[in-house]
Amino acid sequence: MLQNYLRVAARNLRLYLSNTILNMLGLGLGIAGAMLIFLFLRYHISTDRHQPAADQLYRVVLDLHLDEGMEHEPGSAYAMASALSKDYSGVEKAGFVRRLPVVTLSSGSGVATRRFMEKENVAYADAGYMELFAFRWLGHHAAASMEEPFTVVVSRKLAMKHFGTVEVAGRILRLDNAHDLKITGVLADESRPTDFAFDAYISLPTLKITEPTTWTTDFSWISSRNFTFVKLRPGTAPGIVERLIARNGKKYYGEHADKYYHHHLQPLSDIHFNENYGGKIRRSMLWILGGVGGFLLVIAGINFINMATAQAAGRSREIGVRKVLGSTRQQLFWQFMVETALLTCLAGLLALLIILPLPAVLNSWTQTNAFLLSRLPKPDVMLFGLAILAMVVLLAGFYPAVIVSGFNPVAALKGRLSFGRPGGFGLRRSLVVVQLIIAQTMITGTVILVMQLQFFRNADLGFDQKAVIKVTLPVQGTGKRESFKNDILQYPEVRSAAFQYDAPTSDMGFGGSVRFDNRADWEKFVVRIRFADADYLKTYQIPLLAGRSFSDRDSVREFIVNEEFMKKLGIRDPAYLLGRSVEDGFSGNKSRIVGVVKSFHLKSLQEGIEPCIIYAQPEQYREIAVRLNPGNISTALSHLRNAWQASYPDEVFNYEFADQKIASFYAKEAQLTSLIRAFAWVAIAICCLGLYGMVSFMVTQKTREIGVRKVLGAGVDSILVLFGKEFMLMILIAFAVSAPLTWLAMNSWLSHFAYRIHLNVWLAVSGGLLIIPVTALTIGYKAVSAALMNPVKSLSNG
Incomplete structure (x- = not known):
């Protein structure tokens, strides 16, 4: 059968x-x-669902309860990892990892030296971290090596890049042209999705030698690049550990611990999705895409x-x-x-x-x-x-x-x-309306997504990031910075240059409280810090409202504050701030204000503008920002590269356009927009096929009616109206349903951004307006063919 x-x-x-x-x-x-x-x-x-005992793994995160609101900090102090592993019986194991923004790794010597700059894929880690996460080792490895200084384990990819083989145990990688690291193991390249895979793991004791500071014992030394992970013993609830941490808060942070510092254990399964703590994508975005599918x-x-x-x-x-x-x-x-x-x-x-x-x-x-x-x-x-x-x-x-x-x-x-009975033609027409609702909703949503993304890209950030190149400075050779800067300023393509930690808009989170003008109390708001030299304002064309730029002299600190800082103090006249003292709680510096600049966006447009202080701190400079004159960018880059080779022959020349870095802040929105836009086109194509099927059905059903109408003198235009009014009615019904739904959904999505486009009537009706010509083109051929059919043939076929 x-x-x-x-x-x-x-x-x-x-x-x-x-x-x-x-x-x-x-x-x-x-x-x-x-x-x-x-x-x-x-x-x-x-x-990260493949990690061993994933349901028992947590990251220690911190909520800072400030007077002006809450700040979420995904990082923690190194001292927290040590305390958790020693003092809390519910913690089976604790591990620490510190992600590095940029390092240089080199191998070989002389003309055979291979040197690469690694971005965001090298980390310091302790033995606990290497035991908590799943690593697939290629051959033998020395597990205890992570407890020794100047050792490193590398990925297969990095080993092949430097040595052309995975048999690299015992070989040497040089870190930032200053420290030799012995390779003690090779990891298989991670093909499974994870947020915590690096190409090189340097033993944490190495950091204690290269940076011999108090950061290992200071609980307040918190960085968003430092992560503490714990594995809880079976039967231990995360809330128990959180309460124990809170109970020891005063020992860690002092008298104000209960008020400001609140630690939480974030489940491993939540890390990827929780944007409060640096997650990659919101779950709501995934549900939206699932709905689209x-x-x-x-x-x-x-x-x-x-x-x-x-x-x-x-x-x-x-x-x-x-x-x-x-x-x-x-x-x-x-x-x-x-x-x-x-x-x-x-x-x-x-x-x-x-x-x-x-x-x-x-x-x-x-x-x-x-x-x-x-x-x-x-x-x-x-x-x-x-x-x-x-x-x-x-x-x-x-x-x-x-x-x-x-x-x-x-x-x-x-x-x-007969298809006219209840549940027949009426059901099919209802199904087409459903198609049109979906198509209009996706079109309108895509238009709003694209416009919000364009708003991000074209918004006035309070400075000019165009034609600014950021060149990464080497960790070693700080004495050559001034000569390098002077050399590049000789080129006609270069307008100005400034040393900096990062651009005005960045993911840099340094900041703290301040005390203004010798007031008894510290201010209730957090002030963000930007480290830069005196040419920072000129290079980024940040407008001054009063005063001047600061001096680069190390012996005398001078501060520049932004307009938002002034507003937070309740002061309207920027000139009033000039000469007033400010004590910066982050650095401990107390200096006078010499300039007030117009407020600029410190972070992405998803967040509001914050108070800011700019001052010189050469030991924090990791980049030089170069403003180029309009013209030949390739020539300017060639000149910069030549100057770099003269000053830093043993370092990798690495640059990035400032506007590209800023655009990366909206990568998630760009991804969502690209995917939704692509699938919206797919939906429109499928919908067109459905409309064609519907009009084919209507032509079949109305063949005799068309013949009678033509015999009675009806023209082609009236026949087209016969079909058009059916579809126009369905489009209007679909619009009446889709417009409010789309409005509510997109308004909810836009509410996540501090700066956003405002929905108006034209955006709400965009899907309906765009679907009309699509519908007309889709049904036009079949409708015109029916209208031009010989009435005798229509009546005989009917």
Whole structure:
């Protein structure tokens, strides 16, 4: 029986080839879109879930309860890791890791030296951290080496980059041209999604020697690059450890510990998603994308239903003959379900062909490896694919099969089937409205996403970041900085240059409380710090409201404050601040204000402007910002590189445009926008196929009516109106539903940003306005063909 079903199904698919192609294309696009979104969701949801005892792993985070609100700090002091492992019985093991922003690693000597600058992929770690997380070792490794200074374990990728082999145990890597590190092990490159994979782990005792300061014992030495992880003993609740930390707060932080410092144990499963503590992506974004994937399948299924029922009218006589010859309703039902299953399998193959060339592009968009082709054969991915096919067969095939198998044989043979009964044509029209609601919602949402992203890119940050290049300075050779700066200022392409820790807008979080003008109490607000030299304002073109830039003289500290600092003090006249003293709680410096600048954005536009102090602190400089004159950028870079080689022949020349760095703050929004925009186009394409199927059905149903109208003198325009009013009504109904839903959803999304676009009527109706021409073009061909049909032929076919 099944063989017969398959043979008849294959014959019918060939017979109605145009409908088969349209259905395959619609289902294929829907399945491909859903599979790609599933791969993206799977990647993020599975992040770090492979770690051993993942449910027992926590990161120690800190909430600072300040007078002006709460600040969330993902980092912690190194001393906290030591205290947790020694003093808390509920903690089975504690580990510490410190992520480094930029280091130089070199190997070999003389002309054979290989030197690379590593960004964000080198860390200091202790033995506890290496035991807490899952590492796959290549060959033998010395586990105890992480407790010894000047040792390092490296990834396979880094070993191959420096030595061309993984047999590197005992070889030497040189750190920042100053310290030799002995390689004691090689790690397999991490292919599983994780937020804590580095290419080199330097033993933490090394840091204690290279930076012999009090940071190892000072609990207040907190950095967002320092992370403490703990594994709790079975049966130990995180709340118990949190209360014990709070109980020891005064010992750690002093008298004000209870008021300001509140530690929490953040589950490993929450780290990737909690943006308060530096998470990579909000769970709400994943649910939005998951909804988009579901929508794609829904509108693809609606297409199939509409196309199948439109085609059923043409197959009515076939069904009538089958029933007269003895076919039962059950047999006809399974015949159409087999046809649907065969078509869906073909659509699945088409979906696979659509997916195959896309991973490189999508991985580039999302800056992940979520779309690797090697993930497709994974059992859960294959199971999801089969589930999609089964769901499409059931949802898309069930209704047409029930309708077709229930045809009256006499009416079917005479071609007088009626689709106007309740649940017939009305249901199909409702399904098209659902498609239009989804399409309009996705179009409007995409427009708002794009506009918010453009707002980020074009917003006035309070300074000019264009044509500014940031060059990373070496840790060693600080005495050559001034000569390097003087050399590059000789080039006509260079307008100005300034030493800095980072650009005005950055992820730099240094700051603390201040005491203004010898007041008895410290101010209730936090002031952020920017370390830079006297040319900082000139290089970034930050406008002065009063006073001047500071002097670079180390013996006399001078401060520049921003306008927000003035506002927080309740002062309106910037000149009033000049000459007033400020004691900076972060550095302990007490100096006078010599300038007030216009407020600029210290962080991304997701956050508000904060008070800021700018002052010179040469030991903190890690970059030089160079403003270029408009012209030939490549020539300017060549000159900068030549000057670098003259001053730092043994260092890697590394640069970054300031506006590119700022754009990276909105990478998550850019990823979401790119994905939603791509899938919105897919949804529109599927919706167009559905509209075409609907108008095909309408032409079939109204053939006799069109013939009668033309015989009675109706023109082409009136025939087009006959079709147009149907679809215009559906568009208006869809708009009435989608507009408020989109408004609420996007307004909720925009509420996460301190600076945002404001929704207006035009944005709310954008989806409806854009869907009208799309609909017109889609239905136009079929409607015009029907309008131009010979009325005699229409009446004879009707």
